[in-house]
Amino acid sequence: MCNYAINSGRPVYAIEPISWNVAKIAEGVRANVDRGWANPDFVDKNFHLYHAAAGPKFMSLVNITRPSDSAGHFDASSLSRKALSQEDIVTEHIPMLTVDSIIPENKNVGAVKIDVQGHEFGVLLGMKKILGREVGYPKYVFYEDDKHVTELAGYKHGECEAFLKSFGYHCYNTIGGDKECRKG
Numbered sequence: 652m653c654n655y656a657i658n659s660g661r662p663v664y665a666i667e668p669i670s671w672n673v674a675k676i677a678e679g680v681r682a683n684v685d686r687g688w689a690n691p692d693f694v695d696k697n698f699h700l701y702h703a704a705a706g707p708k709f710m711s712l713v714n715i716t717r718p719s720d721s722a723g724h725f726d727a728s729s730l731s732r733k734a735l736s737q738e739d740i741v742t743e744h745i746p747m748l749t750v751d752s753i754i755p756e757n758k759n760v761g762a763v764k765i766d767v768q769g770h771e772f773g774v775l776l777g778m779k780k781i782l783g784r785e786v787g788y789p790k791y792v793f794y795e796d797d798k799h800v801t802e803l804a805g806y807k808h809g810e811c812e813a814f815l816k817s818f819g820y821h822c823y824n825t826i827g828g829d830k831e832c833r834k835g
Contacts, residue, residue: 660693661697661761662697662698662699662758663697663698663699663700664699664701664750664753664754665698665699665700665701666701666703666704666705666748666750666753667700667701667702667703668702668703668704668715668717668743668745669715669717669743670702670743671720673700673702676700677700680694680698680700699753701748701753702745703745703746703747703748704745704746704747704748704767705747705748705749705750705765705767705773705774705777706747706748706749706770706773706774706776706777707749707773707774707776707777708747708749708777709746709747709748709749709752710746710747711746712744712745712746713744713745713746713747714742714743714744715742715743715744715745716740716741716742717740717741717742717743718739718740718741719739719740719741720741748777749777749778750763750774750777750778750781751777751778751779751780751781752777754781756780757787758787759786759787760781760787760788760789761789761790761791762789762790762791762792762793763778763781763789763791763792763793764793764794765792765793765794765795766794766795767795768795768800768804769795769797769800769801769802769803769804769805769806770804770806771794771795771796771801771806771811772801772806772807772810772811772814773806774794775792775794775811775814775815776814782815782818782820783818788818788834788835789834790833790834790835791831791832791833792815792820792830792831792832792834793825793829793830793831793832794811794829794830794832795829795830796808796811796812796824796828796829796830797828811830812830812832815832818834819834819835820832820833820834821833821834
């Protein structure tokens with residue numbers, strides 16, 4: 652999604668908790684610049700990659716659980732051990748940021764994609780200011796909606812949709828049961 656947004660000329664703010672994924676995202680963006688598919692000046696000013704977890708509040712250090720390197724490189728990680736099915740896991744220690752804390756107030760937000768293994772509601776709580784904007788709010792919010800994983804992470808299924816509806820969003824199921832929410 653980062654490379655698509657950059658190649659379409661849109662600013663990108665990405666929060667990624669896993670070190671290996673941070674490196675791969677940066678490598679992909681660099682490859683787009685090297686191939687001439689992305690303007691290097693635009694990327695320097697408009698691509699913001701944070702090695703952190705997104706959540707409801709700032710914390711200087713949180714534990715993120717992910718499959719071990721011996722299991723292969725996966726994008727599945729979670730703040731809750733219970734939300735991952737892999738047996739062989741490791742823990743990384745990283746900061747937690749809110750989306751509200753990294754997006755400038757004058758920056759319009761087109762779309763938000765949340766994929767955090769059951770902690771989607773926590774991310775939404777950390778972006779109340781952006782969701783409540785009169786202008787420049789995200790037109791689309793996409794998030795994973797897995798009842799089992801959400802409950803394993805300690806949240807209630809349906810909280811995300813109810814929260815987004817309180818900001819004027821209308822949510823729809825997508826293929827695979829995830830949600831696409833639209834406003835405006």
